[in-house]
Amino acid sequence: MPMMQSDNRLALCRRLLFAGVIIAGIALCCLYFFKGPESGLYPRCMFKMLTGLSCPGCGSQRAVHAMMEGDFKAAFGFNALFMLEIPLLGLLGISRLLGNRTPRLQRLLSARFFILFILTTIIIWTIVRNIFDV
Amino acid sequence: MKYWIIIDSVQKGPLSIEEVAAENGLNPSTPVWHEGLSDWTTAAAVPEIAALLGTANINDTFTDRQQNFGGQNPYGGYQNQQQPFGQNHYGQQYGQQYGAYNNGYNPNGFGPNGVPPMPDNYLIWAILATICCCIPTGIVAIIYAAKVSPAYYRGDYIAAMDASSKAQLWVIISFVAGLIWAPFSVLLGLM
Incomplete structure (x- = not known):
């Protein structure tokens, strides 16, 4: 079945974007290690500044910094969902790299119920953390 | 050879030529695809498939075609009167052209059974976008990501591609929004 759009340029863009993200990630890691989020140098959450509520990702910068210092317990305290999503994102990444070699894994990870489950988790987490202040 | 057709926005296939012949609502402008x-x-x-259609319909289509050539071809009117020959000529031309495609040339690298790989659902990026950038647009991206695989496994590859590109679009919107916001928030934080 033919693709409905030309893919060569898209593939190139994707590769460049991927390389850019990795380089930026490494640079950020170095910066993070030496200057933590407490220094006020980093972007803040739009959602929190506008509404005063915590978004599902609030605390993930502090969690990353805590992880870099090896303090996983503190990292969980800053954003538990983020810590749980890291292995999930890793699994998704591996499944994508393997492509069709793991059809059942791919099928599970792309299933509608699975994705909607993740979405529900994120929404429930947002509500829970704002009520119980975690 | 197997054929895929779209009738009333519904994609059907793989169909044999006999099954295509049995389809109602087939007309000269029906989208068709086959391997190669x-x-x-x-x-x-x-x-x-053109051979399956009524002659009247085919004549309409070929008249359209010839009218497109009409501007360049002073004999356009003459050709319209010679439809049996015109038809034959076009038939041969397409036959040869697609014959060439079928000789092992597979432009998009699909598998041997002609099934395309599943389009990316950008789920990783959609989750990152929702958590880190912008909640509403990230959620839209996740919802489109959830539509890719059901459409794909149902055989509706066009809907799968469509959901995939919409998921990609909303991921890009989320990240752009986040990137635009980032410098402002740093400034506000330093103040």
């Missing part, structure tokens, strides 16, 4: 074609074409352009 680089893109969708119309029923009128596939000689085997």
Whole structure:
């Protein structure tokens, strides 16, 4: 079945974007290690500044910094969902790299119920953390 | 050879030529694809399927075609009167053209059974976008990501591609929004 759009340029863009993200990630890691989020140098959450509520990702910068210092317990305290999503994102990444070699894994990870489950988790987490202040 | 057709926005296939013949609502502009074609074409352009259609319909299509040539070709009117010959000529031309495609040339690298790989659902990026950038647009991206695989496994590859590109679009919107916001928030934080 033919693709409905030309893919060569898209593939190139994707590769460049991927390389850019990795380089930026490494640079950020170095910066993070030496200057933590407490220094006020980093972007803040739009959602929190506008509404005063915590978004599902609030605390993930502090969690990353805590992880870099090896303090996983503190990292969980800053954003538990983020810590749980890291292995999930890793699994998704591996499944994508393997492509069709793991059809059942791919099928599970792309299933509608699975994705909607993740979405529900994120929404429930947002509500829970704002009520119980975690 | 197997054919895929779209009738009333519903994609059907793989169909044998007999099954295509049994389809109601087939007309010269019905989108058709078969293995070896680089893109969708119309029923009128596939000689085997064009042969199934009523002659009157085919004549309409070929008249249209010839009218397109009309501006350049002073004999356009003459050709219209010679439809049996014109038909034959076009049939042969397309036959040869697609024959060439079928000789082992597979432009998009699909598998041997002609099934395309599943389009990316950008789930990783959609989750990152929701958590880190912008909640509402990230959620839209996740919802489109959830539509890719059901459409794909149902055989509706066009809907899968469509959901995939919409998921990608909303991921890009989320990240752009986040990137635009980032410098402002740093400034506000330093103040």
